[in-house]
Amino acid sequence: AQSVTQLDSQVPVFEEAPVELRCNYSSSVSVYLFWYVQYPNQGLQLLLKYLSGSTLVESINGFEAEFNKSQTSFHLRKPSVHISDTAEYFCAVSVSGYSTLTFGKGTMLLVSP
Amino acid sequence: EAEVAQSPRYKITEKSQAVAFWCDPISGHATLYWYRQILGQGPELLVQFQDESVVDDSQLPKDRFSAERLKGVDSTLKIQPAELGDSAMYLCASTTGDNEQFFGPGTRLTVL
Numbered sequence: 001a002q003s004v005t006q007l008d009s010q011v012p013v014f015e016e017a018p019v020e021l022r023c024n025y026s027s028s029v030s031v032y033l034f035w036y037v038q039y040p041n042q043g044l045q046l047l048l049k050y051l052s053g054s055t056l057v058e059s060i061n062g063f064e065a066e067f068n069k070s071q072t073s074f075h076l077r078k079p080s081v082h083i084s085d086t087a088e089y090f091c092a093v094s095v096s097g098y099s100t101l102t103f104g105k106g107t108m109l110l111v112s113p
Numbered sequence: 114e115a116e117v118a119q120s121p122r123y124k125i126t127e128k129s130q131a132v133a134f135w136c137d138p139i140s141g142h143a144t145l146y147w148y149r150q151i152l153g154q155g156p157e158l159l160v161q162f163q164d165e166s167v168v169d170d171s172q173l174p175k176d177r178f179s180a181e182r183l184k185g186v187d188s189t190l191k192i193q194p195a196e197l198g199d200s201a202m203y204l205c206a207s208t209t210g211d212n213e214q215f216f217g218p219g220t221r222l223t224v225l
Binding site for chain 2: 043046106
């Protein structure tokens with residue numbers, strides 16, 4: 001079985017500051033890794049994913065995440081956040097294209113002016 | 114852009130009543146999932162369908178929950194009777210199996 005740990009339940013940050021949201025996972029088999037974003041009372045939107053290849057993956061809106069197998073981590077970073085980035089961010093793992101996602105408990109990113 | 118549709122968006126019911134949620138996945142997506150998201154938590158799988166067949170319902174409380182996908186397209190999740198602890202967001206997702214699940218907007222259930 002897989003598990004995901006997001007250590008920070010809430011991360012407050014000022015606009016234009018950098019941010020890192022931490023994610024660690026546990027699995028006895030190779031996994032695929034995902035970050036999803038959820039705005040209030042909405043469903044989840046895929047932000048980025050790691051399947052194979054380059055360990056650094058990027059999203060279209062400036063986020064990036066790096067897969068670190070030795071540390072079993074997949075931390076999410078953005079060099080300069082905007083007010084509109086305020087949302088809940090979920091890290092998730094799966095073991096195949098069809099398998100279910102196992103989610104962490106989420107990190108609420110609060111960006112203030 | 115194709116989206117997963119869910120209805121209703123919000124549902125308020127009293128305990129012991131029956132409720133039903135509907136999901137229409139993206140056309141062509143054979144795999145459909147129902148997740149439950151309790152406030153402050155990540156989503157947890159309730160049931161997974163491949164076409165009309167249940168692949169995994171190990172976490173579905175079968176004494177009160179049921180799910181069906183009769184024609185392998187849209188799906189219904191039912192709770193009878195609802196309990197206070199069922200208050201949560203119910204999310205539907207679908208995929209073609211290419212490592213991306215697409216989520217609907219969810220149904221927010223409040224049980225009074």
